Amino acid sequence: xxxxxxxxxxxxxxxxxxLAFHADPLSAQFAGGPxxxxxxxxxxxxxxxxxxxxxxxICHAPGGMGQIQLARxxxxxxxxxxxxxxxxxxxxxxxxxDIIRTAxxxxxxxxxxxxxxxxxxxxxxKIAGFLAPKxxxxx
Amino acid sequence: MRLILPPxxxxxxxxxxxxxxxxxxxxxxxxxxxxxxxxxxxxxxFATDETHIPSAAVAPANAGQVQEIIRAAGKLGVPxxxxxxxxxxxxxGSAPLMSxxxxxxxxxMKKIIEVDPDLGYALVEPxxxxxxxxxxxxxxxxxxxxxxxEHAWGSVLGNALERGASRTPYGxxxxxxxxxxxxLPDGSLVRTGMGAMTRARTWxxxxxxxxxxxxxxxxxxxxxxxxxxxxxxxxxxxxxTGISVxxxxxxxxxxLSEQLIRLFRDGVYDQHLAVISPLMMASVAAPRAAWYDxxxxxxxAAIAEIANKIGMGLWNTQIILYGHKSIIGAKEEIILAALxxxxxxxSFDVQHWDDTMPLERSSMSMPGTGMLEFANWYGGRGGHMDxxxxxxxxxxxxxxxxxxxxxxxxxxxxxxxxxLHIKPRYTAALNVLTFDRDDAAITDRVKTLFGRLIDTASxxxxxxxxxxxxxxxxxxxxxxxxxxxxxRLNERIKDALDPQGxxxxxxxxxxxxxxxxxxxx
Numbered sequence: 001x002x003x004x005x006x007x008x009x010x011x012x013x014x015x016x017x018x019l020a021f022h023a024d025p026l027s028a029q030f031a032g033g034p035x036x037x038x039x040x041x042x043x044x045x046x047x048x049x050x051x052x053x054x055x056x057x058i059c060h061a062p063g064g065m066g067q068i069q070l071a072r073x074x075x076x077x078x079x080x081x082x083x084x085x086x087x088x089x090x091x092x093x094x095x096x097x098d099i100i101r102t103a104x105x106x107x108x109x110x111x112x113x114x115x116x117x118x119x120x121x122x123x124x125x126k127i128a129g130f131l132a133p134k135x136x137x138x139x
Numbered sequence: 140m141r142l143i144l145p146p147x148x149x150x151x152x153x154x155x156x157x158x159x160x161x162x163x164x165x166x167x168x169x170x171x172x173x174x175x176x177x178x179x180x181x182x183x184x185f186a187t188d189e190t191h192i193p194s195a196a197v198a199p200a201n202a203g204q205v206q207e208i209i210r211a212a213g214k215l216g217v218p219x220x221x222x223x224x225x226x227x228x229x230x231x232g233s234a235p236l237m238s239x240x241x242x243x244x245x246x247x248m249k250k251i252i253e254v255d256p257d258l259g260y261a262l263v264e265p266x267x268x269x270x271x272x273x274x275x276x277x278x279x280x281x282x283x284x285x286x287x288x289e290h291a292w293g294s295v296l297g298n299a300l301e302r303g304a305s306r307t308p309y310g311x312x313x314x315x316x317x318x319x320x321x322x323l324p325d326g327s328l329v330r331t332g333m334g335a336m337t338r339a340r341t342w343x344x345x346x347x348x349x350x351x352x353x354x355x356x357x358x359x360x361x362x363x364x365x366x367x368x369x370x371x372x373x374x375x376x377x378x379x380t381g382i383s384v385x386x387x388x389x390x391x392x393x394x395l396s397e398q399l400i401r402l403f404r405d406g407v408y409d410q411h412l413a414v415i416s417p418l419m420m421a422s423v424a425a426p427r428a429a430w431y432d433x434x435x436x437x438x439x440a441a442i443a444e445i446a447n448k449i450g451m452g453l454w455n456t457q458i459i460l461y462g463h464k465s466i467i468g469a470k471e472e473i474i475l476a477a478l479x480x481x482x483x484x485x486s487f488d489v490q491h492w493d494d495t496m497p498l499e500r501s502s503m504s505m506p507g508t509g510m511l512e513f514a515n516w517y518g519g520r521g522g523h524m525d526x527x528x529x530x531x532x533x534x535x536x537x538x539x540x541x542x543x544x545x546x547x548x549x550x551x552x553x554x555x556x557x558x559l560h561i562k563p564r565y566t567a568a569l570n571v572l573t574f575d576r577d578d579a580a581i582t583d584r585v586k587t588l589f590g591r592l593i594d595t596a597s598x599x600x601x602x603x604x605x606x607x608x609x610x611x612x613x614x615x616x617x618x619x620x621x622x623x624x625x626x627r628l629n630e631r632i633k634d635a636l637d638p639q640g641x642x643x644x645x646x647x648x649x650x651x652x653x654x655x656x657x658x659x660x
Contacts, residue, residue, distance in 0.1 A: 035499050036277070036498060036499045036505065037270075037273065037291075037505050037506050037507055039273075039274045039277045039278055040270055040271065040274035041274075042278060043249065058268070058270050058291060058292050058506075058508055059292070059508045063507060063509050064507065064508045064509060065290075065508040065509055065511040065512050066508075068509060068512055069512075069515070072425075105174055105178055106174070106177070106178070107178075107182060109520060110511075110514065110515050110520060110521045112182025112183065112228075112232065113177060113178035113179075113180075113182060114178065115170065115175065115178040115179050115196065115225065115233060115244065115246075116170045116175060116178070116196075116198075117168075117170065117179075117196055117198040117225070117242075117244030117246045117247065118224065118225065118244075118246045120167070121167070
């Protein structure tokens with residue numbers, strides 16, 4: 001059980017925006033007030049970051065289900081409020097390309113598997129390369 | 140997952156089908172490994188079952204390729220299950236009903252063909268998600284708002300065809316459909332309504348054209364593959380007012396519902412709202428273990444305690460007014476007066492926005508996925524299914540149904556989440572069944588409970604508007620007037636359009652002659 005005081009803080013944070021029934025009730029917390037959801041880059045931008053945002057940003061940007069799930073792993077108090085660093089994939093330093101590939105194709109925890117029709121092998125290679133830290137010291 | 144062939148299809152015919160698909164879309168858009176089959180299974184259903192397993196998937200890039208694939212399927216007799224983006228979570232996701240069916244995955248068809256900011260419509264392909272459409276509108280600074288359901292990952296086209304909903308004036312998504320392009324089971328291509336004219340200029344403006352209107356024929360059906368869909372979008376209003384309402388006592392549900400129904404029917408507001416129990420939001424904030432640690436159905440006292448902790452009522456809703464400031468100001472007064480008369484324990488929070496203020500402070504329907512978090516209520520790998528009977532919008536009947544449903548949940552030892560989607564004449568009474576997908580004790584309990592929910596609702600004359608693959612035949616069988624005359628009509632149409640029975644066998648309970656014996660008894 002989460003201690004009562006922490007629970008209260010959590011719930012208050014979650015519900016500050018929730019009563020408005022926005023589909024994304026938690027995102028407001030990260031900007032210190034109401035915030036618009038991220039705008040995905042146009043399909044004409046082939047950069048790895050753009051591919052990551054188009055394919056993963058829906059869930060892994062602040063306030064998305066994936067970000068919230070990862071924040072919970074950092075402890076209950078971290079589920080709300082400013083996102084802990086480890087809950088944002090772009091801030092992680094422990095993701096290998098293999099881990100990313102397995103998580104995407106097999107699913108992990110509450111994240112369903114993402115089929116190749118949705119994220120192609122080529123897109124997944126770009127995403128994995130973008131998120132995994134460079135081991136050889138090159139940018 | 141190893142390959143399971145579709146019933147009545149030989150290994151040779153299936154291999155030939157995959158070869159033809161590779162020739163049509165390229166080898167890199169045909170997915171037939173064990174990992175591929177697993178990745179397309181329903182990610183929100185019971186992991187304890189080995190059901191609804193696809194044989195492979197083929198991902199066309201355009202309507203022409205869809206036609207070629209359908210023609211090949213007809214020639215070789217291979218059943219095909221179309222998915223727009225495969226994110227129809229709660230209802231089957233990307234999985235086919237009949238194991239072995241080949242998936243036609245249209246995720247790659249992502250063109251937003253047209254968005255008209257003046258006339259207020261979009262023409263989209265199946266792979267366009269709500270997030271994609273929202274982003275397009277924001278990037279191009281168009282004065283239009285989307286009507287977004289609980290999670291924005293899904294397809295605009297697929298959701299409208301499945302009769303999805305959102306809490307906006309355009310919240311009946313199937314009613315916002317205007318004009319379809321459809322590949323029929325023989326591979327031919329048709330456009331509905333005004334789109335039937337070669338030089339049509341009003342395809343996405345006037346629904347019916349001349350003669351019968353066919354748009355709704357392709358909603359929740361297996362009569363064709365929809366490759367383009369026109370959908371009306373809400374013009375950005377000058378102002379919005381959000382009136383959040385909390386009812387502090389359980390018995391306030393009836394007077395609150397009565398006023399909401401009356402105000403909607405009288406045209407004081409026109410937005411599709413939901414009245415929800417506090418567990419809907421508590422589950423988004425944290426899983427069950429954080430709130431309650433006892434087995435069995437969560438008690439009313441515990442729910443009241445949670446509601447109190449998170450500052451919610453026992454029943455909660457939000458009315459949103461859209462339009463010119465002076466008009467919605469007058470409506471706000473009418474609504475507050477009516478609700479104050481409905482109960483002394485009701486409390487209100489009113490948020491005003493107008494277009495001189497930042498958009499993020501408005502009551503615009505914003506895309507997100509955070510609400511999916513409620514699926515993780517029971518811990519583990521979260522899943523959920525909704526039981527959604529349609530009731531008359533009479534407050535006394537809504538209350539009676541809520542109480543009866545609560546009792547069934549209590550008897551089953553499962554937590555009761557409710558969201559009453561109130562419309563002027565009917566209410567879709569959603570009951571969310573969440574579970575740990577891998578916990579057989581919970582999934583067995585949910586299966587038994589779900590069956591009882593359908594049976595008891597049917598006995599009262601209430602049918603479901605939408606359901607998960609597992610319950611398709613049972614829900615369809617409840618529509619039983621005159622020896623299931625409606626299903627016999629559906630089957631006659633199915634057999635006429637799809638004599639080889641290749642398109643989505645079993646969808647909405649409609650089985651082609653070739654596979655009719657597959658229907659669940």
